[in-house]
Amino acid sequence: MHLNRRAALALLATPGLARAQPAWPAHPIRIVIAWPAGGSTDGLLRSLQAPLQAALGQSVVLENRAGASGSIGAAAVAQAAPDGYTLLGDASTQAVNPALLRGLAFDYTSAFTPITLVARAPLLLAVRADSPARDLAGLLALLRAQPGGGTYSSSGIGAAAHLASAMLLRQAGVQATHVPYRGSPPQVQAVLAGEVVFTCSTVPALAGLVADGRLRALATTAGGRLPGFPSVPTVAEQGFPGFALTEWLALLAPAGTPAPILERVSAAITTALADPGVQQRLPGLGMQPAAEGPAALGRFLAEQRVAMAALIQAENIRLE
Numbered sequence: 001m002h003l004n005r006r007a008a009l010a011l012l013a014t015p016g017l018a019r020a021q022p023a024w025p026a027h028p029i030r031i032v033i034a035w036p037a038g039g040s041t042d043g044l045l046r047s048l049q050a051p052l053q054a055a056l057g058q059s060v061v062l063e064n065r066a067g068a069s070g071s072i073g074a075a076a077v078a079q080a081a082p083d084g085y086t087l088l089g090d091a092s093t094q095a096v097n098p099a100l101l102r103g104l105a106f107d108y109t110s111a112f113t114p115i116t117l118v119a120r121a122p123l124l125l126a127v128r129a130d131s132p133a134r135d136l137a138g139l140l141a142l143l144r145a146q147p148g149g150g151t152y153s154s155s156g157i158g159a160a161a162h163l164a165s166a167m168l169l170r171q172a173g174v175q176a177t178h179v180p181y182r183g184s185p186p187q188v189q190a191v192l193a194g195e196v197v198f199t200c201s202t203v204p205a206l207a208g209l210v211a212d213g214r215l216r217a218l219a220t221t222a223g224g225r226l227p228g229f230p231s232v233p234t235v236a237e238q239g240f241p242g243f244a245l246t247e248w249l250a251l252l253a254p255a256g257t258p259a260p261i262l263e264r265v266s267a268a269i270t271t272a273l274a275d276p277g278v279q280q281r282l283p284g285l286g287m288q289p290a291a292e293g294p295a296a297l298g299r300f301l302a303e304q305r306v307a308m309a310a311l312i313q314a315e316n317i318r319l320e
Helices: 005-012 040-056 068-078 093-100 136-145 160-172 184-192 203-211 259-273 276-285 293-315
Strands: 029-033 060-064 086-090 112-121 123-128 151-154 177-180 198-202 215-220 247-254
Touching: 029 040, 029 068, 040 060, 040 086, 040 112, 040 247, 040 259, 040 276, 068 086, 068 093, 068 112, 068 247, 086 112, 093 293, 112 259, 112 293, 123 136, 123 160, 123 184, 123 203, 136 215, 151 160, 151 184, 160 177, 160 198, 160 247, 160 293, 184 198, 184 203, 184 215, 198 203, 203 215, 247 259, 247 293, 259 276, 259 293
Parallel strands: 029 060, 029 086, 151 177, 151 198
Antiparallel strands: 086 247, 112 247, 123 198, 123 215
């Protein structure tokens, strides 16, 4: 049987026929990780991979696209189709890079749509075990007494540990020189060798050295005390009410990705985080689950971008 032109057009205009789309996800989903293999961001997403696949009923492929403070991986996702098949796993530089990087081919503030915060990674502030600083007040007094204010290390310019230290020093009215290193190991070695007065880093980078008595943890930058370090007070408890700045991991999609897809991925992340195997692995990664959905991540990103831009401008922080 043949259809005439009018009948064919009517058929094409019928909802659910020619315009029907296959149920999502119909093929594997790719998550671009904006950071190198082996780090906490990579480690958590790989731990979530199997339970996430089970929750979504589809394969999830992880791809590391590291470099340029996370902007290389972010660029790959910014240019992808907004169909839910290419997602971005990114860290706190998602909020920092808009104020720190210039000349990018995409705009961080408009290229992505939030899916969910996945986890937070609290930071510890530590000194060498033989330091005279026994608490945060003692460290600040030590810095004030040193010519030029002393020094501190971080894993790189614009990293959460750098900005947490800079924010603390600014609020305390104390001067200190930032010494950036390429990654956590040399950053931590710098304080062990006495090259810097203190450092701030993630729990996995410092926990073993604190337990061995080679470093002394003076504070955590999180909003509350950490389960593994109940005797270490927060920065907020030590004279800086409201202080909280941590590393974090979030999942984002290209701008324009349909809301039902965002909600389904967000729900799948919540399910995956509740997996017993993931729950066992989280403490070793120094992370705390924080799945809150698209709206909450959108608000969090907006607040963080404003706060980090103000801090970067006030401290005149620039990539060297």
